[in-house]
Amino acid sequence: MTDALSFPDPTQLAIPFFVAAILIEFTWIALKHRGGRYETRDAVTSLIMGAGSVASGLVLGFIAYGFFMFLWSLTPLDLGTSLPVIVLCFVLDDLRYYWVHRFGHRIRWVWASHVNHHSSQHYNLTTALRQTWTGTFTFKMVVSAPLILLGFHPALVLFCGGLNLIYQFWIHTEAIDRLPRWFEAVMNTPSHHRVHHGRNARYLDCNYAGVFIIWDKMFGTFVPEQASEKVDYGLVHNIGTFNPLRVAFHEWLSIWRDVTQPGLSLRQRLAYAFAPPGYSHDGSRDTSDRIKAKHLVRHPEDRGTPGFKGAADAGAGGSVQQTL
Amino acid sequence: MSLEILLILVVGGIAGIALLLHLTGQSARRLLTPEAARADWLRHFPDDAVIDVTVARDGHAALLRTETGPGLLWSFGADTVGRHLLDFDLIDHPKGFRIIFHDFTAPQVTLHLTEEERPHWKRLISPHD
Numbered sequence: 001m002t003d004a005l006s007f008p009d010p011t012q013l014a015i016p017f018f019v020a021a022i023l024i025e026f027t028w029i030a031l032k033h034r035g036g037r038y039e040t041r042d043a044v045t046s047l048i049m050g051a052g053s054v055a056s057g058l059v060l061g062f063i064a065y066g067f068f069m070f071l072w073s074l075t076p077l078d079l080g081t082s083l084p085v086i087v088l089c090f091v092l093d094d095l096r097y098y099w100v101h102r103f104g105h106r107i108r109w110v111w112a113s114h115v116n117h118h119s120s121q122h123y124n125l126t127t128a129l130r131q132t133w134t135g136t137f138t139f140k141m142v143v144s145a146p147l148i149l150l151g152f153h154p155a156l157v158l159f160c161g162g163l164n165l166i167y168q169f170w171i172h173t174e175a176i177d178r179l180p181r182w183f184e185a186v187m188n189t190p191s192h193h194r195v196h197h198g199r200n201a202r203y204l205d206c207n208y209a210g211v212f213i214i215w216d217k218m219f220g221t222f223v224p225e226q227a228s229e230k231v232d233y234g235l236v237h238n239i240g241t242f243n244p245l246r247v248a249f250h251e252w253l254s255i256w257r258d259v260t261q262p263g264l265s266l267r268q269r270l271a272y273a274f275a276p277p278g279y280s281h282d283g284s285r286d287t288s289d290r291i292k293a294k295h296l297v298r299h300p301e302d303r304g305t306p307g308f309k310g311a312a313d314a315g316a317g318g319s320v321q322q323t324l
Numbered sequence: 325m326s327l328e329i330l331l332i333l334v335v336g337g338i339a340g341i342a343l344l345l346h347l348t349g350q351s352a353r354r355l356l357t358p359e360a361a362r363a364d365w366l367r368h369f370p371d372d373a374v375i376d377v378t379v380a381r382d383g384h385a386a387l388l389r390t391e392t393g394p395g396l397l398w399s400f401g402a403d404t405v406g407r408h409l410l411d412f413d414l415i416d417h418p419k420g421f422r423i424i425f426h427d428f429t430a431p432q433v434t435l436h437l438t439e440e441e442r443p444h445w446k447r448l449i450s451p452h453d
Contacts, residue, residue: 012325015414023344030348040345040400047338054334121403126341227372238368240405240430241400250429 005081006161012054014166022125025175029124032154035175036124041242043126049116049246050129056136064141068154077151086160089152089314093160096147097210099262100140102221105205105288111277112251117125117248120235123197126171133248164210168193187215191225198231199238201295203308223307236278353384353399361386361397361404368406369395378448380420382436387448394448397425398433400410405430414449 001122055293079085113132120127137251147157179189188209196207206223209216216222226232239250258272258280268281278287286294292308302308345351356364358377365374365388373387384399390408397406413424420437437445 006346011326012330015330015337017334019333019341022341037402038345038350040342040351043345043350044338044342051334051338054330072393074363102369121400128343212395232367234403237398237429238403238405240400240407240425240427240433242401246428246431 005153005155007155010159010162014169018125018129018169019051021170023175025125028175036173037122038126039123039128042120042122042202043124044095045242045244045247046120046126046130046212049133049247050131051127051260052133052244052248053129053131053135056133060136063136064144064159065154067141068144068157071145071148072154075149075151077149077153078153081153083158085152086156087148088158090160091148091155092147092152093144093269094164094209094211095215096143097161097164097214098208098219100143101208101210102135102219103140103143104138105208106276108251108255108277108279109273110140112255113138113140115235115251115277116247118197118235122240123174123194123231123233125169125172127233128159128169129199130161130247167211184213186214192222194233195223195225197233199234200229200232200238200259200307201227201292202226202302202305203231203292204236204291204307206307212306220310226306236286238290345408350402352402354402355383355385356380356397356404358382358386361388363376365390365395365397365406368397368404369408378445380435380445381438381441385433385435387445388450389397396433396449398435409449411416414446423449 013117026034026038029038041221079088082173100110101114104110113134116132117127117130120130144157144161148154168188171190173190174194178184178191179187182190184191188207188211192207192209192213195203198204203223206221207213207216210222213222239247241247241250256272264272264281271279271281276289278288278290279286296303296308343409356379361377361379362374365377365386366372368418369390372432375391377389378387380386386397387399388395388406392408393407395406396409397404402409407425407427409423410425413426415422415424417434420435420442423433423435425431425433435445
């Protein structure tokens, strides 16, 4: 079994490309007067979040890597590093990403880490770099465990994860409208990912894909961008700060305050930490299901259209109960 | 990549992009009209019913009376942020008022108001004082 295997860190190597691409996108927008917008403090906050995320990886990365190496010591399987194995690992790691990302939107503990990526009201290439500092504390590395146990070396899994993140960089743009139909059908694209960043009721909790949009189509979470409804970027409750520390930690603090408030049952405290974002024991807040249901009350004509199929219909038709 | 080169790339990249954006006018704050303030409030709080809107003369803040109580909308870079006026402190400030929200995600806002605007805004913000 190979222990001493190393791959380059693709995200660090890509930093010059990130800077160049941001300059190109900004210049293109400035020349064409369309395709997105930039704001100084928003962009700087996003870039600092990106730098902090790299720093966080340097400081805390040993935890995930140590966990992976422990799993590697347990498994009798070693698939090696041939090209077909690398390709297979990349595809399976993208499936892993889909589920981590979906958990990131549906479990508040994971959302506390991921929320900062959605905290900008802008959508440009700097938004791609608005990454978490606290991913290690979500224990999302557990979702990678099957890959290691199947015989993919930890260094290869981390390498594929880095490539996945680099792919996702270029789709954070309004400068590209739609790509050829075959590409939109299989791959995650700027159009699909714009939808994912929407705070519109229609666009909440969908398009979790990293590289291949097929996962959303397989698991029923795909919503296509609608020409009739422009994406409104940001959070349901937008934050009013450019301070990176507040951006990075605000939801963790909010969880702490909710969990420790007096008079709750153990079940309610756990729900504040692990139920979908928007849970409240007294129904005073809205989950995404409830936001969709309320939207359908105001706009019944949207019922059954993309983004309003399934759970939201049930929520609108019956009681919108979320108390425990 | 060595840590030194990584640091130079990151710090240089952030500083360069910040300078470019600022020098090309991307630091301008959103200017509000009553119509824009109403639309933005409903964007943030689609369940609300807005009764009336008062926009500050500098165009960077608006007070909205809604059926659920007063709310403050203010320019946040090129966009806006809004909060219902529920849990806050109002403090006099040389340029108007400072509102301290007890909210980690929107800690404070400085309202730039003329001498004539201040009493009216104070009445609207704290009607029982």
